Amino acid sequence: MATVKQPLLQQVLRRKPVPAMTAEAGTDTEHGELARSIGLFQLSMFGIGATIGTGIFIVLTQAVPVAGPAVIWSFVLAGTVAGLTAICYAELASAVPVSGSSYSYAYATLGEGVAMVVAACLLLEYGVSAAAVAVGWSQYLNELLDNLFGFTIPENLSQAPEAGGIFNLPAVILVGLCALLLIRGASESAKVNAAMVMIKLGVLVLFVVLGLQGWSSDNLSDFTPFGLNGITSAAGIIFFSYIGLDAVSTAGEEVKNPRRTMPLAIIISLVVVTAVYVAVAIVAVAAQPVSAFDGQEAGLAAILEDVTGSTWPATVLAAGAVVSIFSVTLVVIYGQTRILFAMGRDGMIPPLFHRVNPKTMTPVPATIIVAVVVSLLAGVLPINFLAEMTSIGTLVAFLVVSVGVMVLRRTAPDLPRGFKVPGYPVTPILSIAGCFWIIKDLRAVTIYVFLIWASVALAWYFVYGIRHSELGKAK
Template sequence: MPAPATKLRIKSPALLVAESGADRAGHGLKRTMGLFQLICFGVGAIVGTGIFVGLSDSVAQAGPAVVVSFVLAAITCVFTALSFAELGGAIPVSGSSYSFAYAGLGETTAFLVGWCLLLEYGISISAVAVGWSQYVNELLDSLFGHQLPAALSAGPGDGGFVNLPAVIVIAMACVLLVRGVRESARATAAMAAVKLTILLAFCVIGYSAFKDGNLTPFSPAGLGGIGAGTTAAFFSYIGFDAITTAGEEAKNPRRDIPVAILVCMGVVTLLYCAVALAAIGAIGADEVGGRPAALSYVVNRVTGSSIGGAVVAFGAVVAIASVVLAVMYGQSRILMSMSRDGLVPRVFEKVSPRTSTPVAGTLIIAIVFAIPAAFASLDAVVNLCTIGTLAVMAVVNLAVLALRRREPGLNRTFRVPFYPVAPLLGIGFCLYLMYETGWTTWLQFAVFLAVGLGVYAAYGRRHSRLATTAAAPSATVATEVAEAMAAGTLTAELTADVVEAAR
């Protein structure tokens, strides 16, 4: 195992696991999540704004061929999901793609990945909360015939003053998260069951009114429309990688994390395609495309009553709330890992001894991202979230390639099939969808990365604990750790030796 302070400041998988305490008892986080909870957590992180709010945007771009767009977006995610599954089982820590990049490509890349995760997790908290506000109004309208005043349910960009419901859902998620992971996991499982039930009921209603003629013309905008629809549909899959942020709180992360990722991707892809076909087949792409709260509208049209639409709206409210909870969880764990490494302030790594959660970090995240949720538009951040997430996914695929070469003996409970073709295809699909976001988004992303490099140069590089390590772990201890990881027998005593040596 190389010394941690290499030219690229690469941190070995053994040291990442040892410093996190992921293979020992007594560290700050508690192992409370089994396979079922991980799957529910994954579904909770994925199914939400993308299908309940974003479906209409994808249909507006691709027409009935939106099903192809969903499949292409899923293929992009599946290749990367395989890479996440391999790395999540081999390096079961809270840092997810940030830690994977640290082990495979070095500190600078890892910091930029963590910076981009502010888009996937942090900014998307704001975006998802804005989508939640739309369905709250739809639910109120269905039940009582009235909505919240625009001044209190939309930001200035959408004709209002402050989006109060968006702030409220972030606050509710924050309260659940600081109470404890067990409580959050139970809430996520319950919400996942509710929204899956409602989406399946939607499919039953939609297919009862299905007309073949509504699927023609199948691709009115041609391949360009399908490509644009794929980029829009990709937002519906953001969040599956959040499963890997539970590496330190899963009971058996090396086995369960890969399984949970693959099960979630399969279930969600089938569900999305079924929902899209049901909606378009029932009333046609022209009526679905560009319509807010499209699923509620479809049910109201088919049933001739507002009751069904109210049920769907309730499902959307639950579904989107669960996404806010899951992505806020993921963001807090990413920042906790970066804080351990000295790349962000230490407040984010502090874990409450009472609740075993990073209370201070979670509160900061809630406050910071409630501000854009209150005043920004959903459309203003979706493309930026998408391109940042795609960039992270491309790096994770690169990390698989790098670690296969550098750490051939790493204990991999799951291995990417068809290596190296699968990760290379994952990179290619990610780059294609990044291209489809358009030059304006690329310009915004370039500025965002430049700011990130500035923050790293001004703070992260100077405070990096890897760079200021007085001495690397001894060759003997390093060899023992590498061998123990390969055998899956890393002990508390050996972990303590590594942590002490690294400090």
């Protein structure tokens, strides 16, 4: 069908009707292009698995020197900001239960051009963060191998060139294993992820239980040495430990009863993650003085070694980190393939990304391409560079979701919703304000990279997407 020419601005702002999205996804018939095999527990484990990564194992060494024992309130504050956005995600996930996360939500509320920029943000967030955590995996794997067997993988094969090595082989192996699992099937991936999440939650619970033995009220006596500014500054550092809750929204077409299951899974993930983080923070700051955190390596392991007088906790926590990072990498790569799947269906990128294997019911070509790209990033780029690239894409996606809730309330007030944001419109407005609060403290180079990346995405849209848009062909 030939594309009917529309004014350029009208093309950029055209929105995809939600009923068309849910019809493609088989939301109401339960028969879509992907297999609906993921239940509430497994989906909740997706959110928890993508969120609890290496952050909680190391963030205290950065945050406690800034806030003191009041870092406990920093975790609550960061969790509140993340929670406001998570609640907005919950409404949109129940109203637009399809693959694609913020990309699909933007397409339904703000238009095709905005959706393309949001997609670029998501691909930056998911692709780069997958590479970053894969790089971190090789470090924890070496620590675990050293503790258990007394040997490590040579630096040449476990570090990026800029970090003194030649190629980060463990990171590439990790990405390959995740890709093979995802190609096998979403249900199998969800089961493996759930098992790994339970293991890493067990490790953190072990830290809390053993760490209580070192409780000293003296360490909490000067509770707010750096005042309110210290609490808010530390919350900005901690906020990125909550990133990952949005991974739930990428699974919209593979979830049973998505209008109910998706918002519930997002809220369960938020509650569990916040509870675990706050518990770990309370025990950590009570177990050792504030001065001990500054520059402390392997923070949680060091605390347990001091409390127990033994070195075995370092081995247990290294094992927990190895499992934790595997889980994060698996869910993040999964999320990216489903965003590409939705974009391919819409004509924003080549249809190859929309191709599904009839036997496994998974987008195999998209999974292979993502694995290759992430492997190359993880193999040759240092972790610090990769980590800096994820924040801005995440925050822009969060902003769009919060705005999207308000737009959809006006444009489609009667749309079926399995969950509605409480305290509307105050909640999404506070979410937007919270995102801007975090953005203002980002480094200038991060903003510049985002602007360049967004420009590349728009260039691609005007060269390819606007001409191949399935929505445009239907006009």
